[in-house]
Amino acid sequence: MSSTTTEKAPQLTRVLRLPAIVLFGLTYMSPVAVFTTYGIVGAETGGHLPAAYVLALAVMLLTAHSYGRMVRSFPAAGSAYKYSQKVFGGHVGFLTGWTLMLDYLFLPMVSFLLAGIYLHAQFPGVPQGVWSVLALLLVLAFNVIGVKFVSKVTAIIMGATAVLLAVFVALAGAKSNVPAGELFDSFVPASDQWSLLAGGAAILALSFLGFDAVSTLAEEAHNPRRTVPLGIILTTAIGGGLFILVAWVGALVRPDNNFTDPDSAGAELMRTVGGGAMSTAFTVVYVMGCIGSAMVSQASVSRIIFSMGRDGLLPQRVFGRLNPRFGTPVGALIAVSTVALLSVALTLDQAVVMINFGALAAFSMVNLSVIKHYLTGPKRSLTPRSLLINGLLPGLGFASTVWLWTSLTGETFVVGLVWMAVGVVLLAITTRFFTRRPPELHMGMEDEDLTPGVPGAHRETTADPVS
Numbered sequence: 001m002s003s004t005t006t007e008k009a010p011q012l013t014r015v016l017r018l019p020a021i022v023l024f025g026l027t028y029m030s031p032v033a034v035f036t037t038y039g040i041v042g043a044e045t046g047g048h049l050p051a052a053y054v055l056a057l058a059v060m061l062l063t064a065h066s067y068g069r070m071v072r073s074f075p076a077a078g079s080a081y082k083y084s085q086k087v088f089g090g091h092v093g094f095l096t097g098w099t100l101m102l103d104y105l106f107l108p109m110v111s112f113l114l115a116g117i118y119l120h121a122q123f124p125g126v127p128q129g130v131w132s133v134l135a136l137l138l139v140l141a142f143n144v145i146g147v148k149f150v151s152k153v154t155a156i157i158m159g160a161t162a163v164l165l166a167v168f169v170a171l172a173g174a175k176s177n178v179p180a181g182e183l184f185d186s187f188v189p190a191s192d193q194w195s196l197l198a199g200g201a202a203i204l205a206l207s208f209l210g211f212d213a214v215s216t217l218a219e220e221a222h223n224p225r226r227t228v229p230l231g232i233i234l235t236t237a238i239g240g241g242l243f244i245l246v247a248w249v250g251a252l253v254r255p256d257n258n259f260t261d262p263d264s265a266g267a268e269l270m271r272t273v274g275g276g277a278m279s280t281a282f283t284v285v286y287v288m289g290c291i292g293s294a295m296v297s298q299a300s301v302s303r304i305i306f307s308m309g310r311d312g313l314l315p316q317r318v319f320g321r322l323n324p325r326f327g328t329p330v331g332a333l334i335a336v337s338t339v340a341l342l343s344v345a346l347t348l349d350q351a352v353v354m355i356n357f358g359a360l361a362a363f364s365m366v367n368l369s370v371i372k373h374y375l376t377g378p379k380r381s382l383t384p385r386s387l388l389i390n391g392l393l394p395g396l397g398f399a400s401t402v403w404l405w406t407s408l409t410g411e412t413f414v415v416g417l418v419w420m421a422v423g424v425v426l427l428a429i430t431t432r433f434f435t436r437r438p439p440e441l442h443m444g445m446e447d448e449d450l451t452p453g454v455p456g457a458h459r460e461t462t463a464d465p466v467s
Contacts, residue, residue, distance in 0.1 A: 016151060016220050016221045016222065017221075018227045018230060018234075021217060021231035023151065023154045023155055024214065024299075025211055025231060025234075025235030025236075025239070027154035027157055027158055027296050028209065028214075028300065029235065029293075030161075030207075030289040030290070031165060031289070032266075032285060032286050032289040034243045034246045034247060034266075035266025035267075035282075037203060038250065038266050039259045039262030039265025040203070041200040042247075042251075042257045042262075044200050044203075045200040047255065047257040048188075048196075048197060048200075049251065049257075050244055051186065051187045051189050051197055052200035052204055053201075053247050054187065055197055056404075057243070059201065059400040060205065061237065062367070062393055063211075063401060064211045064232045065233070066363075066366045066367045066394045067229075067366055068228070068229030068232050069229070070370060071224060071228045071229050072229060073373060079100065079362075080100050080366050081096055081097025081307065083365075083366055083369045084097075084362075084366070085311075087377065088365075090438030091434070094308070094313050095424065096361075096362055096365045097304060098419075098426070099416070099419065100304070100358045100361075101304060101358065102357060103206075103355050103357070103358040105301060105336060106351060106355055107209065107293070107294075107355065108139070108294040108297050108298045108339075108340045109339065109342050109351055110355065111291070112133075112135050112136050112340055113132060113351055114290045115131060115132060115287050115290040116130075116343065118286055118290070119287060122283060132343045132344055133344065135291055136337055136340055139294050139298055140298070140333060140337045143295060143298055143333050144323070144326055144330055144333060145328075146326050147328070154292055154296060157288050157291070157292035164281060168246070168274070169249050172249040172253045173249060173252070176249075178252050185255075195407075198403060198404065199407045202360070202404040205356055205404055206356050207239070211233075211235045212359065213299075213300040214232045214235055253269065253272055253273060266286075267282060270282040298337070298340075299333075301332075301336050302329050302332035302335075305319050305332035305336070306332045309321075309331070309332065311438075319331050319335070357408060357412050360401055360402075360408070361416070363397070364401045367394040367395070371395065373390075374386060375387075375390055375391055
């Protein structure tokens with residue numbers, strides 16, 4: 001759809017307030033995900049997992065700040081795709097969104113795969129693939145109903161997660177026998193271990209993708225210029241704090257980091273802390289966390305696809321429309337679910353290698369977008385305060401993100417670069433070999449009038465419009 005089209009574009013309905021937004025982001029991050037890579041990153045960093053999380057959190061907070069700055073100017077669905085499109089143009093925007101989709105498309109698949117693995121371990125008579133498909137269908141149904149319903153489910157999941165983590169921290173603290181002088185050794189790496197920390201932090205960046213997911217809810221949030229930036233920072237800080245706390249307490253119980261199987265170190269750590277009952281409770285909450293993470297990650301990527309379809313960069317008839325009853329992007333949700341069916345065919349190692357390349361590349365573009373938009377664009381300001389918050393901080397975010405990006409494995413780069421090449425080909429076809437500008441829709445969302453409207457769509461709130 002071109003910018004001259006007079007037909008009103010479909011818009012999502014504003015139903016989310018700050019608590020629901022933060023819960024959405026934390027469920028995406030899934031605090032129990034700390035146990036997924038606990039043994040792997042712990043071994044890679046020489047037992048300094050908490051330090052790796054501190055480094056990852058510092059980098060993510062810088063980038064979260066940049067997302068918050070961009071949401072203030074462009075409170076619309078689309079995330080990094082929308083920001084880079086508005087600041088750098090349609091071609092760069094498309095490639096940024098395409099690269100980011102590599103992670104978002106495979107994140108639900110990884111969650112379904114993990115849910116299948118753990119449920120199959122508990123009920124070996126049912127094949128792993130069956131559990132994965134059942135979880136997929138459940139998540140798809142929840143997301144079709146709508147994001148307000150999803151927010152209620154995420155509250156339940158986060159409640160169960162909070163109870164599990166609180167019990168774990170209490171039991172682990174009681175079992176710790178580390179001398180007082182060594183309590184914080186896991187935070188202090190040797191001078192020759194910083195490169196190992198960077199590699200570990202690059203893997204852990206996957207755990208922080210929840211704050212990016214929050215930015216995709218801008219069209220469904222009340223007063224998005226305030227709630228979404230605050231939700232992004234709170235999600236990043238709270239999630240990162242939980243990751244660091246759990247990793248540190250775990251290091252106090254098992255300072256040797258010597259697990260039988262690094263892939264299942266979380267379950268082994270739980271047995272060490274609380275025996276079989278704790279291990280069973282962990283499995284139940286972990287599967288709930290996988291389903292919750294898949295649910296919100298599917299909701300997030302479907303809104304990016306919807307935004308690109310609405311702009312005409314993907315087939316609009318399929319991806320750029322909302323379901324008239326539920327007001328949700330059903331076409332995009334089905335597409336994401338179809339890709340997630342790969343969870344019945346791929347191994348966990350094969351799936352994980354596809355993650356992080358696109359996210360870190362997109363994070364870099366968001367940091368650059370802040371600098372260009374606020375220091376050289378229409379909102380140009382060169383005051384000392386602006387140079388700090390729109391220049392220095394996003395500049396540090398860009399540099400640190402690139403540092404983590406270059407710490408990824410060679411196999412990850414191969415997969416990522418091939419995916420980018422496919423995007424370039426698709427963009428060339430869409431623009432007739434770059435002789436035409438990519439279609440761009442005037443969102444009507446950059447001014448102060450943020451009143452939503454989806455003619456004929458099912459509305460999930462009776463609240464007054466937000467101005």
